[in-house]
Amino acid sequence: MRRPVVVRFSAIAATAACVAAVGVALSMPEASAAAAGATGYASQNGGTTGGAGGQTVKATTGTQIHAALCGRATSSTPIIIQVEGTINHGNTTKVSGSSCNTAADRIELKQISNVTIVGVGSGAVFDQLGIHVRESSNIIIQNVTVRNVKKSGSPISNGGDAIGMETDVRNVWVDHTSLEASGGESEGYDGLFDLKDNTQYVTLSYSTLRNSGRGGLVGSSETELSNGFITYDHNLYENIDSRTPLLRGGTAHIYNNYYVSLNESGINSRAGAHAKVDNNYFKDSKDVLGTFYTSAAGYWQVSGNTFDNVTWSAPGSENNPAGPDPTSNTTVSIPYAYTLDNASCVPALVTRTAGANKGLLVSDGSCTVTSPSPTPTSTGSTPTPTPTPTATPPSGTNLSLGAGADGSSKASGTSYGNVLDGSLSTYWSPSASTGSISVKWGSATTVSKVNIRETSGAAGRIGSWRVLNGDTGAVLTSGSGAGVITFPSVSAKKITFEITGATGTPQVAEFETYAG
CATH class of the missing domain: 2.160.20.10 (Single-stranded right-handed beta-helix, Pectin lyase-like)
Structure with a gap:
């Protein structure tokens, strides 16, 4: 199996x-x-x-x-x-x-x-x-x-x-x-x-x-x-x-x-x-x-x-x-x-x-x-809508450049580091249709936005996902589709993008991270 x-x-x-x-x-x-x-x-x-x-x-x-x-x-x-x-x-x-x-x-x-x-x-x-x-x-x-x-x-x-x-x-x-x-x-x-x-x-x-x-x-x-x-x-x-x-x-x-x-x-x-x-x-x-x-x-x-x-x-x-x-x-x-x-x-x-x-x-x-009812939230809190990624590129410095990467698995011919090289022609794929890829730094780094860029040949394959604080495992946000994803600012040594559903084998060309 x-x-x-x-x-x-x-x-x-x-x-x-x-x-x-x-x-x-x-x-x-x-x-x-x-x-x-x-x-x-x-x-x-x-x-x-x-x-x-x-x-x-x-x-x-x-x-x-x-x-x-x-x-x-x-x-x-x-x-x-x-x-x-x-x-x-x-x-x-x-x-x-x-x-x-x-x-x-x-x-x-x-x-x-x-x-x-x-x-x-x-x-x-x-x-x-x-x-x-x-x-x-x-x-x-x-x-x-x-x-x-x-x-x-x-x-x-x-x-x-x-x-x-x-x-x-x-x-x-x-x-x-x-x-x-x-x-x-x-x-x-x-x-x-x-x-x-x-x-x-x-x-x-x-x-x-x-x-x-x-x-x-x-x-x-x-x-x-x-x-x-x-x-x-x-x-x-x-x-x-x-x-x-x-x-x-x-x-x-x-x-x-x-x-x-x-x-x-x-x-x-x-x-x-x-x-x-x-x-x-x-x-x-x-x-x-x-x-x-x-x-x-x-x-x-x-x-x-x-x-x-x-x-x-x-x-x-x-x-x-x-x-x-x-x-x-x-x-x-x-x-x-x-x-x-x-x-x-x-x-x-x-x-x-x-x-x-x-x-x-x-x-x-x-x-x-x-949506038949509000997203469940704690008693007395305000419902948080499921985020929809946007296509507009974020401004500022891509913090992934010069960082490290790891993940849950990688398909033959792909590499974790490919999501950090600034090229859309190289990519990482999990060994199955789901898996996770992480960007990591030597010291805590403030991040509030990521940009997930698919290759042109695999556009639209990424379905559901979660963004995690890689240090604690806490879910920062979840949603579906590639693009720019925002969440409350977090300081961490590792940010993980976990693909939980896909219509085919995903190809993540770039995993960009930004402070704001």
Whole structure:
């Protein structure tokens, strides 16, 4: 597998005491970042509203998230938890109370309901710490990054799943999340998005799933067929070995997703599963749809999909690929309204909108990007719009000239130093379609603007990106497209430009930096 390294209580008095102990600040109720409402199957069975109408709580540690859950009057009292910063094992402990059931090694949403967890401000990263939903309902998880969760090695969390749901879960909407690993099972990772043991009415939308052996499953075995009614729409699956998803029974609606570099297999419908697969774009991948690794057949209805450089295996006793000319072998009825974007625009559309810190951008159903609600921000702060790079060259001295450079990877024939040589004919490319390039200095340098210049032959390939303080890893800004990018002035020895989505292999000719 081609795996680029990812750079990377019930009484009022008891409630107040729990909150004060961990420094959680409560505010008056305000609108959730998910105000536009859940889509897909999460909109059915009474709908998914999360913590709408409840208190808004700010959390910067996992312990504070647990304390917010435990500080509610009951396990079903609505609450919106705004998360900012890095959540990890070091700041996540078990908190006890009558309205919660938490654990120290994961974010535990167990035996609760009516909760929204949403990333705000500079972003929420769950680092090596998974989110576990169990015996719960009406949950929204939005605008967060979950990365490098392990089931073996150290530290372990959540059985190795970035987001995992099991045991009588109902109505969960996971939206605009970034789910990432750095390898497969042999490296200690499991699935990015797993649903098991009677989990139903779930939507995964506008999210990225990257660099993993397993994208996710529905059902833990071919005799555990109690799961279903799952929607996957406008997600990016990139550099995944298999399970995008693996369906064991149940019904799934899979539409307008962008699949790149599925290395072994993709949508695996088996054990009687029914999948409606509409207007997706599959690129540079193998066996993207079918029944694989079993003789227990699954079914699919296909329409409007694009297969770009997709290869197919020959049928066998335990492999039944749908291609090379996929046709439907069932019909699937969808109970909710939806509008399909044409598959031809899916790569650009998903690259721009999918993942955390994208301003919750979505499609209007006609290949046009729109914003259904403000970018989530901390309580009381002013929403920060997603920046759009400009083409006007900045004035002043290019601080990159004479500096050093490094990065996450480089394609054959390219060099990190090429982005500092003042020439548009030389360039750096990552070894995959995503990666990072950094400019570094011997001493702290003040920077508030960068100019990313692509080669003329690769103009427009860069999709989503983040600019990072290379010293601390803090996200300075995020957006899409090359050009001049501004952000609040920062003093650092290293500034990193991280490409998180692209329509082809990027070619960065120059990475210019400016003080103002």
